[in-house]
Amino acid sequence: QVQLVESRGGLVQAGGSLRLSCATSGSGFSTTAMGWFRQAPGKQRDMVAVITGDSLNYADSVKGRFTISRDNAKNTVYLQMNDLKAEDTGVYYCYAQTQRLGRRTSSWGQGTQVTVSS
Numbered sequence: 001q002v003q004l005v006e007s008r009g010g011l012v013q014a015g016g017s018l019r020l021s022c023a024t025s026g027s028g029f030s031t032t033a034m035g036w037f038r039q040a041p042g043k044q045r046d047m048v049a050v051i052t053g054d055s056l057n058y059a060d061s062v063k064g065r066f067t068i069s070r071d072n073a074k075n076t077v078y079l080q081m082n083d084l085k086a087e088d089t090g091v092y093y094c095y096a097q098t099q100r101l102g103r104r105t106s107s108w109g110q111g112t113q114v115t116v117s118s
Helices: none
Strands: 003-006 010-013 019-024 031-041 045-052 056-058 065-073 076-081 089-101 105-108 112-117
Touching: 003 089, 003 105, 019 031, 019 089, 019 112, 031 065, 031 076, 045 065, 045 076, 045 089, 056 065, 076 089
Parallel strands: 010 112
Antiparallel strands: 003 019, 019 076, 031 045, 031 089, 045 056, 065 076, 089 105, 089 112
């Protein structure tokens, strides 16, 4: 069973920075993709950034401000968020797509609150 452990979010002022991390635990699987989604109050969960192999994908709203990276040795994905804006506020969920015996599974972290004050 894959488990995702996220770092704590927090409260930050607009223009500030915050880094999130998410580590996978478990054995017997390979991780094909990892990333972050966020959900603002009253809205759907949207992709923020996903890393698949060497491919990085970002939501248009965060391009140039957020950077996703991955440490394969630690099975950890990071999201560096700079120049945060009030509209970045939401619950951030770590995502991992894993593969075991030819079967792919999507897993989610518990979510962590990020609040940007203007």
